[in-house]
Amino acid sequence: MTEHQKAAALMVLGMAAFAFEDVFIKLLTTSMPIGLIMAFLGILGGLVFWAVMAVRGIRLFTRDLLHPMVLLRNLGEALCGILFVAALALGDLSSAAAIIQALPLTMTLGAALLLGEPVGWRRWTSIMVGFVGVLMILRPGGEAFQPASLLALGAVVMLTVRDLATRRVPEHVPSDALTASAFLSAGLGGVVLAILQQTAPRLPAGDEAFYLLGALCFGLGGYSAMVIATRIAPIAVIAPFRYARLVFAMILGILIFHERPDAMTLIGAAIIVGSGIYTMWREARRKAGDGLAPAEAAGSVSAMVDPPRRDHRDSD
16 A cells, blocks of 8 residues: 555545544534533543643643734634534534535635635636535525524634634644644633533533543544644645545434435535535645645645645635
């Protein structure tokens, strides 16, 4: 097996792990308030990464965490987590998973509108086509409209804020510190939400502890697999495999939650995936034309989690 094949396999495994994480979170929402779920997952995940940093001799709490772009990134992470967990609690797993795949499109749109990065007509077209796919899933005003889908769309917006802020984070800030602080910020967001909802603090009971452990293990495992994949192969090779998460989510939604995505949802999801893959392909070609090395193109840890922190220029 070549390095590229290993990376692709790891990426698929990582996306499968994330899909299972979503399943456990959705199961948790049947008995545990969203604020508590976010608090437990965020704080426990943050402590794991904090421990890894301590072993490697890297400090977490430094003045770098007070940088405006780091603060904005963490705010986007916290709000995204709350909105996506709420979307899982109130709507279908398959619909939420499909809408969240619009991130490459919103990232390109946000970079063009807010960061002034030139985007050519091909990618503008792919963005518009991709949003048609989102509308096919949402179907506002129709009988099949699920208000929870708007929460998933809001999560995409917050992910876009997070990733655009990441591009303006100074290069000297360790990616591990960004990840650990993002987890802890999500946990803090959960605590704030629990207080606003007047949720009494409690430990997981019964199956909740199993679901929480499953979500945490699959989430961290998926992240680890994804990071390793980005380190052994160019991002252009493995990026399309991120959409495997949608396939796994739909299968799990059907098997576990008895969801039945209709034809419009499936077609809309396919349009989002196709547009996203095309957008990432055009981006990869641009980077190759700029002469960026794979590591530079991928970012310091993972272009999926911590996008490149560079001032990119594009004319395609």
